[in-house]
Amino acid sequence: MLDKLAALVTVRRRLVLLVSVLFCVVAGGLGASVATKLSAGGFDVPGAESTRAAATLDRRFGSGEPDLVLLVTAPGGVDRPDTVRKGEELTARLAAEPGVQEAVSYWTLGKAPSLRGEGAASALVLAHLKGDEDQVGRYLDQLRPRYEDGYQGLTVEFGGRAEVARELNEQIQKDLMLAEALVLPLTLLLLVFVFRGVIAALLPLALGVVAIIGALAVLRLLTQFTDVSVFAMNLTTGLGLGLGIDYSLFVVSRYREELATGATVSEAIATSVRTAGRTVLYSAVTVALSLSALLLFPMYFLRSFAYAGIAVVAFAALSALVLLPALLAVLGTRVDKWSWNKPRKAPGGQNLWSRLAAFVVRRPVPMATGAIAVLLLLGAPFLGVKLNLADERALPADAEAHRVNAALLRDYPARETDPLLVVAENSGAPRSRADDIDAYARRLSALGHVSRVDGWTGSYADGHRIAPPTASRQRYAAKEGTWLSVVSSVDPYSEEGQALVHDVRTAEAPFDVTTAGTASAFRDTMDALTGRMPYCLLLIAVTTFVLLFLLTGSVVMPVKAIVLNLLSLTATFGALVWVFQDGHLRWLIGDFTLTGGVVATTPIMVFCLAFGLSMDYEVFLLSRIKEEYDATGDTVGSVVRGLGRTGGIVTAAAALVALVFLSFLTSGITYMKMLGLGLALAVVVDATLVRGVLLPAFMRLAGRFNWWAPAALVRVHRRIGLHEGATESRTR
Template sequence: MGSPSTVRNQPESQTAPPVPARGLARLGRWLAHRRILVLLITLAALIVAVPFGSDVESRLSEGGITVPASESARADELLNTRFEGGSPHLVFIAAADTDIDTAQVSSEGSALTQRLADERGVVQAGSYWTLDKAPTLRSKDGRTGLILVRLAGDEDQVRKAAARIVPDVVGEHGPLKVTATGVTAVRMEIEKGSEEDLAKAELLSGPLVLVILLLVFGSVVAASTPLAVGILAVIGSFVVLRLLDMVVQVSVFSVNITTALGLGLAIDYSLFIVTRYREELARGRDVSEAIAESVRTAGRTVLFSALTVALSLSAMLVFPMYHLRSFAYSGIAVVALAALGSLLALPALLAVLGRRIDALNVRRLFRRGAKPAAARSDREGFWHKLAMAVMRRPLPFALAVAALLVALGLPFLRAEFGDSDDRVLPASSPAHQGAQVLREEFDNREGSPLNVVLPDIDPQAASTKVTDYAKQLSTVPGITRVDALTGSYSEGKQVAPPGAASDRFEADKGTWLSVISDTEPYSERGMDLVDTVRAQPAPDRVLVGGQAALLVDSKATLGDRLPWALGIIAASTMVLLFLFTGSLLIPLKAIVLNLLSLTATFGAMVYVFQDGHLRWLVGDFTVTGMLDIDTPILMFCVAFGLSMDYEVFLLSRIKEEYHRTGDNVSAVAWGLERTGRLVTAAAALVATVLLAFATSSLTPLKLLGVGLALAVTLDATLVRGILVPAFMRLAGRANWWAPRPLDRLHQKIGLDD
């Protein structure tokens, strides 16, 4: 093995040898020869896809955060089916210029409550004026009252009913000015904001992506080909989501990430194939042979990369919440679509363009006689020099970068997790403003109670037991009132007899209690209260539901399933990279280095979005002291897949050089040289698409976009540029070692074309 300071690779001959007649090469030749047929089929599919997928967002589901079969889910299901009761979906805030106990205000408040009760889809409607003027439904200044509305049906039915009711109720009603908040009103605004932010992100990122492609290729035609495949992938992603929704429930929020992922990966894959195609033309191949070689080499890497990304996303299938599972379903499908577009439609397009791929070269406007980038690929450029510099002193470089990434990741040790509430909305949002009124002007959380269901008890025969249990719960610190069939209780005493509102607790079998607290449901204190209530002695079997209980059950389920998800990612990475390289060490290195870059990303999430630092840089948002519980899992799976995407492209060139020369140092340097510029460009493209979400008005989308963009950037620079060459120089020939039995296995089933 030569010295890292002296090893050089000679430029390849301009007369390239014939392309081996193997599977992917044959596919490339067939696509080149049948280019018109392939493009006509693609055009026909596109004509069908546009109208079919255009309304996909209106058809997808909004919920999916509930853990099926959990205690909280079973409690809420019983409340829906047996009692038609539970926590209010909508909280209307009715404000007046005078005391709400005046005759005119009381009359209007009662009439509005009755009007809501008569609305189709409403199962319960009660207010300060109809619920015995309960003090907790009246603001501190006495000028605002609450109207609580419970809707019938599942999450989608509730959303449709709310979309019909809220616009008619919000506004002025005599002396009352009414605004809407509550769980469903918040989710409706989140969904609307998500749709608007996606359109804004696409408009912002599109021109920037084209500029980056022009800088990479220098040619308008060459730059347009990856963008065309990216557009195909985005349109295809809408069709995929629409088809998936016919089979499984798909979250409407998956549209944002799958569209960004489809666009980013399609451009990435096309970028590598087009670059290889230009290289092969520069080596003297004709158009058909250049396409065959590009599909055989870069196409094989694209296939393998798509498989690694898809397997990373498949880890989310271990979680039972369809909110996360839908990201896996749609993400896997969109990755496959991006790969197929790059491997089928793109070669046909290249065959039509032929050597006109470098037409409309914008660089000639600034520099006469500029050569295409592909013709300069054998020069010892920046990335080759960087790799050689790192490999001269690999240990200091590796330790310095690793220490930096670990230091950036330390804030994640104090991460706190919650669920999305009104505070993910912008401060100008009506639902957010309404929720702030509830926090500031009302002592209790009437809109987010705990629902304690006793499904088996006979409420009439055991009324004393229900009373005693309600009194006992009312003494728990943090609980201000317990409403039951037998009345209302506070601090161990009955404060109100049973009234008209008590009928909601009655059914043929079982009863339930509404437990009102002074605690934010998604806070640590709110979650502790759930555990305390569940630990209280009860007269019969008890199920505790409500927003805080849903979060407690979600955290427990995610914690239980997370090791399985991580195991799937680690095992699939080990197997696939072994099949790709024949090495045991390289897959381990890939896992460790990817985890290092993700550690820094997760630390930044806490520092910025949990603690509230650098808001001037990423855009203003409400600091809650918590991270959305689902976002780190989604971010980990997507970011790990993207990191493996770049790992595969780099390894493919390193392996190609190593097999040709047998020199590890030279292979690493030339592999990085031939992919460094492209990986950087690919990362810049993906980061641009993702970073456009930083303009979102929704905190989770902002967090996802900034976090993934940072992960991609760190991976393409510090990890690929420094840690990979340092590690591979330290390992030397051991990079390519495997025990003899595994080596024989790789020779039989390895992913060589």
């Protein structure tokens, strides 16, 4: 199949190039507007209790967790008569804005002490905007210009979830432009160094650009049918360049190697597509299946990375198998034009990697033991991981939403902007259930870490009513239902905050209730992640096993690959905790706000992406080792020669891909820094310590058992497995 493809592309090379150019023009036009269609949310779990409760509050009560928080600072204090008048007017004007369902403030809630800052220099206005994340964003864009410069001498600063989403959208687009401006020229310079030539170095960038253009067009089409996260754009760029580099290195290196042995251009292309092209095909399927595991999670933030990643992989592989051979057919031997230190006529001689492999296979036990010890030591910090969700602290410290949050933590001890909302949608008319509501509110206020409970019947603390109902109590009522606001004294991500969610959900209630709010959403998110994670691992393990079995005909090699990949990721997860939870290397990574934890979705993204990229190098290396073994039947020799021929390419590819992902460290968003550092470390560790030490040590210890499979599976592989031409395996 691949021979026929190579022959067709070689003959029709000009048509292939013309179609490719037309594709880039059409797809580029389609994908150009994708950034305006993407969303900054996607962390909520569809169908979860917290999501249903929030939707009920929005639909039935026109209320909910504050989307928008205005920090209002008054010269001379917030209790001056003229400031009180202005504050009331500001609140009323905001409440009348299109899309604002309700707005309350320190001044309209009877000068509630919890809404006044320390020193009485500032106070809060809390607003709830209607609609989904995109609608909320549009309403905020409309009203923000009317208040951002202040109101009648009052200074107004914006915070809350809606403002965070808006600033994340702006920040991610700035980050993307900065990363591209840095990484493209640096990548080209490194490619010139790796290929020792200008023409060959331009090919990986061309493939990466095609993959990025195609993936952005796919994302734009998907926005017509489903929500897609704006953060998928970063992955599109990073993975597109990374896989374009990987796949081009594999194919072009093999092509130049074949030319150096005296093969014609057509013969070199055919051999490259049949061997390196097969590796690209297997690698692409493996990476795509690893990324598809993200589709098992319900949050569209994670699913968006699967959409982008699978699209990028597909276009990168298609470009490597179709566009790249056509370019090579046009270039011919001119691929080495403007080159120096061209490949030797007899490639595959002794080099650093073959000498390293020879050293390792002579001492497999101590080398493997040392490498495993290092990886486990580096991964040890992950044992103390604490998880949380992304919030305004992920933004740069000078971002407005971040500054407002810092002021809230500093000057507002009560967590008024992070209440736990208890919704009784069908409890009956509040007037007829006043006694039940009163008793239930008292019960909730007596729970540990509850500062206050507000509801239709008044305010409560420590099991007692501390304030009678006020004029604002109607916000807690609907025709056949009510809700209560439970203000806690603890961080919603802490063990105490999560214990409070459990206590509220299990407390005796006179009617059916559901809970919303940050703490409740975090609990539902963790339940969704931990519930789907076993299926994610199973999908990746099974697909990896099947694909590597079809590639090698062995059941040992797939198991080895899965174990080594998991081992290589320990260092990555340890680094995420050591850097972003414990706060080390901030001078190098870039300043960020410590939250005492790691964003819960990040390790999952890193795992799926890094596992797929690790299998990329595994497939490339195993393909060459298997090719050598099929020709000689010598396991140890095939490992040494295979690593000698591919080690330099894998290292170069890993260095270039790591550079692409390290560009994420320029992002002002903390969890994008996490993703970039995690993927860069995973790639580097896997391509060096794992492929350079652990793999040859394992294969030396396993000997001919490397290629073992039960007789029934041997027959399966002979029928549907992939082989190099007519070469028969000597594995049995």
